[in-house]
Amino acid sequence: MTEFTYTITKSDGLHARPAGLLVQCAVAFPCTVTLKKHELQADAKSFFKLLRLGVQRGEKVAVCCSGEQEQEAAKVLQTFFRENL
Helix, strand or coil, X not given: CEEEEEECCCCCCCCHHHHHHHHHXXXXXXXXXXXXXXXXXXXXXXXXXXXXXXXXXXXXXXXXXXXXXXXHHHHHHHHHHHHHC
């Protein structure tokens, strides 16, 4: 399992547009991608589950990639988070 944490910096947090882009990014890899906020977690390949987390500016999330191509997925997702969230 490859994991990294990220603090959301954009003022709108994880709203519909970046959530949709995140799903597109996550489904490109065969591994499992999970987003965790405190005790809550969501499949990053599910748009509605991501929105249900209610991630706001200033909150930390953990991104966990597990399985085939997990390291590649983590690198791409880290870049995604820096550029979009």
